[in-house]
Structure formats: C-alpha cells, structure tokens
Amino acid sequence: MLDDVLKIANSSNANAAEHIARGESELKIRLHQDVVDTLGGEVTFALDGPILPTPSWKIVAEVHDPNRLQSTIQQLVADAKEHIKGEGEGIALDQQTANGLTFYTVRSINETKPFEVTYTFTDGYMILAPSRALVMNAISIHQNGSSLARSTEFRALLPQDEHADVSAVLYQNLAPVIGPIAQQLSASQLQSLKQIAAETKPSVVCAYGEDNAIRVARRFKELYDKNPNVTIEEVKANLEMRDYIDSHREVSPLRKAEDAIELDNSNITMKEQLEMGLEWAREKL
Numbered sequence: 330m331l332d333d334v335l336k337i338a339n340s341s342n343a344n345a346a347e348h349i350a351r352g353e354s355e356l357k358i359r360l361h362q363d364v365v366d367t368l369g370g371e372v373t374f375a376l377d378g379p380i381l382p383t384p385s386w387k388i389v390a391e392v393h394d395p396n397r398l399q400s401t402i403q404q405l406v407a408d409a410k411e412h413i414k415g416e417g418e419g420i421a422l423d424q425q426t427a428n429g430l431t432f433y434t435v436r437s438i439n440e441t442k443p444f445e446v447t448y449t450f451t452d453g454y455m456i457l458a459p460s461r462a463l464v465m466n467a468i469s470i471h472q473n474g475s476s477l478a479r480s481t482e483f484r485a486l487l488p489q490d491e492h493a494d495v496s497a498v499l500y501q502n503l504a505p506v507i508g509p510i511a512q513q514l515s516a517s518q519l520q521s522l523k524q525i526a527a528e529t530k531p532s533v534v535c536a537y538g539e540d541n542a543i544r545v546a547r548r549f550k551e552l553y554d555k556n557p558n559v560t561i562e563e564v565k566a567n568l569e570m571r572d573y574i575d576s577h578r579e580v581s582p583l584r585k586a587e588d589a590i591e592l593d594n595s596n597i598t599m600k601e602q603l604e605m606g607l608e609w610a611r612e613k614l
Contacts, residue, residue, distance in 0.1 A: 356408055358401050366598045367398040369453070378463070381510050387467050388457040393598055395450035399433070406435065420444075425461075430468075432461050486533040495535040502531040 342348075353359055369391025378385025392398055406422045413419040423434045430449045437444040447464050448457040452471070458464045470476050477483050483500065507522055514522065552559045552567075575583040585591070590609055594602050 357404055362599065363397060363401040363404075366600075367392060367394040367401070369393055371454075377505075379510065380506060381513050383459050385463055386458065387463060388455075389467065390455045390457075391453060392450060392455045393453075395455065398455070399450070402433070402435075427461075428465075432464065434461070482531065483533070486531065488535055497536040499534040499536075500532070501529070503529050504531075 349360065358364065371389075371391040373387075373389045375387045375389075376384060377387070403422060406420060410419050419438050421436055421438050423436070425432050425434075430451055432447055432449045434445060434447045436446075445459060446457055447459070447461045448455055449464055449468075450456075451468060456464050456467050458467065477500065486500070503525065507519075552564055572583075592602060592605060
C-alpha cells in the first residue's frame with residue numbers, strides 16, 4: 330500500500346521521492362523497513378468512553394515486529410529532543426512495567442501544553458490511549474472476551490450476505506456517550522443530545538475494498554491530468570482491458586508460469602520474504 334501511495338505522490342510531485350529520502354535521512358529512519366514493515370494489516374480506532382475533559386480514544390494496530398517499531402519510536406523521540414530547544418519545551422519517553430507488560434508514555438514536558446499518549450505491545454498488537462488506565466482497560470476487554478466483535482447486538486447489524494470479510498467497519502452507538510457528560514451540559518444541550526441519540530440508532534457501515542482500488546486511484550489521477558472529463562468507471566474499464574491484453578498477447582504474455590511458486594506476502598516482513606525465496610532457491614539447486 331505504501332508503494333502505491335508513494336507512486337500517487339510522485340505522479341503529482343516530481344520531487345516527492347527526494348523529499349521523502351531527505352526526511353528519512355534527517356530522522357535517521359527508513360520509512361519502509363522501520364515503520365511499514367513492522368505493522369500488520371489491521372487497525373482499529375475507538376471512542377468508547379467519556380469525551381470530556383479528555384476523549385477516551387483507543388487505537389489498536391497489528392504489529393509484526395514490536396521491537397523494531399519501538400526502536401523507531403525511540404529514535405523519533407530522540408530526534409525531536411534535538412530539534413526542540415528552550416527551557417520547559419520538548420517531549421519525553423517514559424516506561425514502566427506492570428502485570429508483565431511494558432507501558433511506554435510519550436508526553437510533553439511543557440506544562441502549559443499537556444500532551445500524553447501511553448502504549449504497550451501484547452498478543453501481536455500495539456494498544457495506544459491517552460492514559461495507562463485506558464490501555465489496561467482495552468487489554469482487559471480483549472482478554473475477558475467482552476469485545477465489540479462478540480456482541481450479539483453488534484453482529485446482528487452486520488450485512489447478512491456472502492461477504493465474510495470486509496476492508497473496513499464503521500460502528501456508532503451514541504446513547505452510552507450521554508451519561509458521562511450529562512453533568513457538564515446545560516439543560517438545553519442535554520435535551521438536544523438526547524434527542525439526537527434517540528433518533529440515531531446504533532448502526533454499522535461496511536466497506537469492501539477491491540484488489541485494484543488504490544491502483545485505480547493512481548491511474549485516475551494520471552488520466553485526469555490529461556482529460557478532466559474522465560470518470561472512475563472509464564479508468565477501471567481501461568485497466569481491465571489492459572490487463573486482458575497483457576495476459577493474452579502472443580508474445581511474452583503476462584501470465585504466471587505453470588511451475589511458478591507463489592509467495593503470499595500479506596502478513597510477512599521483507600526479511601521473511603527474502604528468507605523464503607532463498608530457501609526455495611536452495612531446494613531447487
């Protein structure tokens with residue numbers, strides 16, 4: 330996905346690759362190896378608690394290489410410290426161990442601009458929240474099996490069709506938000522919020538991504554620059570026709586060889602891909 334995003338950026342800015350390389354050099358990290366390759370394909374954002382005074386947000390992201398990702402975060406914090414000058418300015422990275430887990434906190438040392446994010450790694454995921462209590466709460470919900478995915482009310486809202494997997498799910502249930510903030514609202518504000526909650530029932534929106542969705546977006550940008558009247562449907566048809574022609578031409582058709590070995594790199598790192606390729610090569614020699 331990052332490769333497609335970078336190609337889109339390069340199509341609109343000829344110097345995009347140069348800017349990215351300069352940024353990586355200044356930050357002393359490699360975006361692909363040190364960030365993207367450490368992550369998996371799942372991410373969840375939730376706002377499921379009090380929203381005042383600090384929103385109770387949580388982010389849960391799949392992580393394949395937590396040690397490398399943590400090393401990258403430490404490097405970014407160290408670089409930020411070098412660039413942020415002045416007394417009482419900057420950020421700090423603290424860590425504490427509890428219940429067998431290491432909790433990291435990135436915080437601002439400027440008391441007039443409070444900022445804090447706590448995170449930890451467990452069971453193949455990185456859990457982030459504005460406090461350690463919320464991180465521990467998210468872990469507890471996962472461990473005791475009371476997560477949203479197991480809710481019968483939530484599952485009843487999912488589309489009853491043949492599509493078992495989706496690319497994204499958006500779920501909202503406004504009613505539980507009212508209680509924690511009721512005392513901080515005026516009577517009219519509370520009444521308005523209750524009315525909105527009553528009219529807005531819990532709902533789910535599912536998104537189904539296509540294999541070439543990002544590719545279409547990139548191709549659309551390229552063709553739109555040449556013809557502002559082009560439609561996304563025309564671009565999709567153009568791609569499908571080009572793929573058909575490429576795979577059915579008489580000379581060197583774009584097809585997988587009958588004895589080809591297919592490598593599914595959906596959930597493995599670049600290093601693991603290389604090791605698998607070398608192992609297959611050794612088996613053939």
